[in-house]
Amino acid sequence: MTIKRITFLQELLNFLGLGGRVHLAWISSAEAQKFVQVVTDFTEKIRALGPNPLQQRQHIRGLHYEDKGDDSRSQAMA
Amino acid sequence: MKTKAMIAEVKRWLENCTVDIFLGYKMVLNHPLPHCFGKENIEEVDDLIIGPARYSLEKIATHIAAAKPDIKIGMMARDCNQRALNVLLIWNQLQPEHVQTVNVNCCPSSLKKHGDCSYLEPQPPGAYKQRVGVDNRLSSQEVERFSPPERLSRWMYEFQKCIKCYGCRNICPVCFCKECSLEHKELIGTGTLPPEAPIFHLIRAIHMAGRCIDCGLCEDACPVDIPLRSLYRKVNEIVATVFDYETGSSPDQSPLNILGETVTLEPKPI
Numbered sequence: 001m002t003i004k005r006i007t008f009l010q011e012l013l014n015f016l017g018l019g020g021r022v023h024l025a026w027i028s029s030a031e032a033q034k035f036v037q038v039v040t041d042f043t044e045k046i047r048a049l050g051p052n053p054l055q056q057r058q059h060i061r062g063l064h065y066e067d068k069g070d071d072s073r074s075q076a077m078a
Numbered sequence: 079m080k081t082k083a084m085i086a087e088v089k090r091w092l093e094n095c096t097v098d099i100f101l102g103y104k105m106v107l108n109h110p111l112p113h114c115f116g117k118e119n120i121e122e123v124d125d126l127i128i129g130p131a132r133y134s135l136e137k138i139a140t141h142i143a144a145a146k147p148d149i150k151i152g153m154m155a156r157d158c159n160q161r162a163l164n165v166l167l168i169w170n171q172l173q174p175e176h177v178q179t180v181n182v183n184c185c186p187s188s189l190k191k192h193g194d195c196s197y198l199e200p201q202p203p204g205a206y207k208q209r210v211g212v213d214n215r216l217s218s219q220e221v222e223r224f225s226p227p228e229r230l231s232r233w234m235y236e237f238q239k240c241i242k243c244y245g246c247r248n249i250c251p252v253c254f255c256k257e258c259s260l261e262h263k264e265l266i267g268t269g270t271l272p273p274e275a276p277i278f279h280l281i282r283a284i285h286m287a288g289r290c291i292d293c294g295l296c297e298d299a300c301p302v303d304i305p306l307r308s309l310y311r312k313v314n315e316i317v318a319t320v321f322d323y324e325t326g327s328s329p330d331q332s333p334l335n336i337l338g339e340t341v342t343l344e345p346k347p348i
């Protein structure tokens with residue numbers, strides 16, 4: 001059930017253009033090596049994808065907001 | 079069913095107590111409005127109309143059933159109302175033996191062949207929306223043709239227009255939770271505008287999984303024209319592929335109502 005729910009979430013985020021940022025793996029407490037491998041791989045993957053675009057100012061195509069630090073909207077997004 | 083035949087049928091139902099009340103539409107000052115017909119004013123039934131007006135009558139029925147659980151409700155039902163009723167019965171919001179329907183054709187439409195409502199066929203959007211937003215007429219496959227960053231930018235353009243009017247939730251026939259996550263203090267918060275995008279919209283989208291019956295009333299109600307129908311259609315597509323569950327037509331309980339696998343072991347005595 002969990003894998004289905006997470007697949008659902010991944011697919012939905014992918015539809016919005018935020019794919020690849022959710023990962024699910026089963027690791028036993030006895031599998032330290034696997035844990036390291038999964039976390040390292042996922043960190044690499046996220047690094048390659050770059051920072052979360054929702055943390056940045058939204059540049060809607062053709063719409064450019066003024067880049068002011070005190071903009072309340074950016075604080076709401078952060 | 080023709081209007082005359084329907085009026086006769088509804089009168090018969092009310093007279094022989096097949097139903098206690100009947101939900102339909104009545105012309106009020108030239109507006110077709112939902113109306114509750116009862117036995118006390120049976121002559122009113124003559125004003126019953128069949129027209130293109132749509133409202134979630136089944137939602138009114140759930141509110142009535144919540145206040146008076148034993149009341150027998152009759153209602154006019156199109157295809158979308160039937161699907162919504164299906165979902166509401168599955169989620170125990172209505173008792174099947176207490177609901178009777180008179181089936182009517184879908185909105186008079188040349189588009190009936192693909193099961194859509196002419197009433198809700200989206201208008202071609204303006205040039206600006208076409209350039210930066212998501213055209214309401216696009217299917218999910220067509221939306222997916224945009225690259226991921228462009229998809230995000232286009233959806234964010236749509237979501238940032240939201241004025242958090244809750245119209246989509248309020249009209250939704252399958253939104254029946256007593257406590258709504260969209261008003262949750264920690265998740266969304268109340269009293270601030272604009273809502274946090276896309277969290278607000280994603281929460282609603284996730285909650286539509288296994289419930290949305292694609293009636294399109296949310297998109298019709300949306301004052302800023304967010305293509306909610308495409309979004310929830312995608313949600314249903316995923317539910318169909320991942321969970322193998324057809325919302326609205328499947329008689330089974332939604333897979334998302336199950337919190338986990340059923341426990342098969344008996345608890346051991348201590």
